[in-house]
Amino acid sequence: MPICIHCGHPTPYLYTVYQSAYNFRLEQCPSCKEFADPHVQHDTTTLLLDLILLKRDVYRHLLFNRGTGARIVYDAVGTKSSLPQEKEEDGLTFYTQARWRLIMRLGAALIWVDAFIRWTHLNIDRDVFGREAEGIPWSQVETELCLRVFVGCIVETLAFHGGVTLGCYTTLRYFDWYNSRKKVPTPPSGIRQQFRFSHVPLTLLYSSLSKLFLLFLLSIWRPSTTNSTQVFTERAKGTILAHPIINSALEILDDDKLDKEWVIRNILGGMAAGFGLRVVLDCHPSFTTVIILVGWGAKTGVARFVSSWLGGDQKTEEIWLSYSIP
Numbered sequence: 001m002p003i004c005i006h007c008g009h010p011t012p013y014l015y016t017v018y019q020s021a022y023n024f025r026l027e028q029c030p031s032c033k034e035f036a037d038p039h040v041q042h043d044t045t046t047l048l049l050d051l052i053l054l055k056r057d058v059y060r061h062l063l064f065n066r067g068t069g070a071r072i073v074y075d076a077v078g079t080k081s082s083l084p085q086e087k088e089e090d091g092l093t094f095y096t097q098a099r100w101r102l103i104m105r106l107g108a109a110l111i112w113v114d115a116f117i118r119w120t121h122l123n124i125d126r127d128v129f130g131r132e133a134e135g136i137p138w139s140q141v142e143t144e145l146c147l148r149v150f151v152g153c154i155v156e157t158l159a160f161h162g163g164v165t166l167g168c169y170t171t172l173r174y175f176d177w178y179n180s181r182k183k184v185p186t187p188p189s190g191i192r193q194q195f196r197f198s199h200v201p202l203t204l205l206y207s208s209l210s211k212l213f214l215l216f217l218l219s220i221w222r223p224s225t226t227n228s229t230q231v232f233t234e235r236a237k238g239t240i241l242a243h244p245i246i247n248s249a250l251e252i253l254d255d256d257k258l259d260k261e262w263v264i265r266n267i268l269g270g271m272a273a274g275f276g277l278r279v280v281l282d283c284h285p286s287f288t289t290v291i292i293l294v295g296w297g298a299k300t301g302v303a304r305f306v307s308s309w310l311g312g313d314q315k316t317e318e319i320w321l322s323y324s325i326p
Contacts, residue, residue: 001194002069004029004036005060008190008282011036014069027071037065052210054272059279062206064194068095099198106205111157113212115150118320120219121261122149145310152306152320156299161201163298164273167291168200168281175283191282199280207276211269218261270296 001010009031017024026035039047039061050058122145172195179185270292277288300321307320 002037002065003060003190003194004032004034005039005057005065006034006036007032008060010190010193011069013071014065015040016071016073018073024070027069037061037069040065040069048209051206052213054207054210054275056275056279059203059206059276060191063199063203063280064191067098096196096198099196099202103198103201103205107157107201110205110208110212111153112150113216114157114208115146115153117212117215117219118153119146119149122320148310152310155306156302159302160295160299161204164204164277164291164295165197165200166298167294168197168277171281171283171287171291189282191280195280195282200277203276203280204273207272208269210272211264214264214268215261218264 001012002014003010007029009029011027011029013027014037015024015026024041026038026040028034029036037060039050039058042050047058047062051062273295274285274288274292277291278285281288303321310320
């Protein structure tokens with residue numbers, strides 16, 4: 001059953017369609033009286049931009065409501081819902097199967113993007129594999145390297161998702177145990193009622209869009225080799241912007257002192273994953289932080305093996321490990 005993206009209360013329908021797909025009416029939430037899900041009228045581009053901006057309502061729409069909740073009115077007498085019933089198909093519900101298919105498609109695409117970003121970074125940062133960084137023709141060695149990076153990304157992604165899923169399972173079991181110890185148990189929220197463990201990898205994939213988008217841009221437009229602070233100081237001569245304190249503060253942002261890729265992958269990536277898990281688990285951020293750390297530990301352990309399997313020297317392993325933290 002879909003949920004209200006504002007309060008999380010389950011609602012039977014999100015909108016009603018009259019005769020045409022472009023003639024519909026949004027339904028109100030029976031609990032908060034707001035429109036249950038206004039995002040059903042937004043196109044994919046708008047949803048993608050809101051997802052990159054980490055908007056909670058968009059997460060709820062994509063995780064719980066996407067493709068559900070339509071009530072089709074054929075005439076003034078009868079109505080028919082397009083919401084499939086929870087029918088069992090080989091042990092899985094209709095929506096669970098559809099969700100796993102989406103995870104496979106989205107995961108394959110995002111892992112390819114991540115593999116391209118890492119392969120580009122390994123080739124540009126240095127002659128990691130004993131070659132010059134410029135003017136390298138595409139060869140069998142390059143193809144093998146790209147495939148190795150892709151397989152390494154698959155293994156690390158599986159390890160991270162497995163660690164996070166285990167952390168989610170343990171956390172939810174703790175919530176159930178703690179709730180059962182209360183004199184008056186608290187009824188589960190609408191989000192907890194509709195939660196399935198297939199939501200966890202889908203949430204992590206959605207959360208990785210922000211960091212992969214920025215990392216992809218950095219892999220195309222590499223940082224400038226010139227000292228930006230020095231250039232800024234020369235242009236700001238004779239103004240208050242040329243003050244030594246301002247120059248010292250700006251030096252922190254120089255490319256030779258601040259690793260933007262590391263900040264995006266580690267800081268932004270970890271925060272985005274924690275935010276997504278907080279939405280889908282409906283719990284305090286401290287619990288999602290612990291869950292992310294569990295996933296980080298599993299992925300880091302696997303990354304040490306993958307870095308040695310890729311080949312190269314110690315610096316190769318250091319570069320790979322620095323970009324393996326989620």
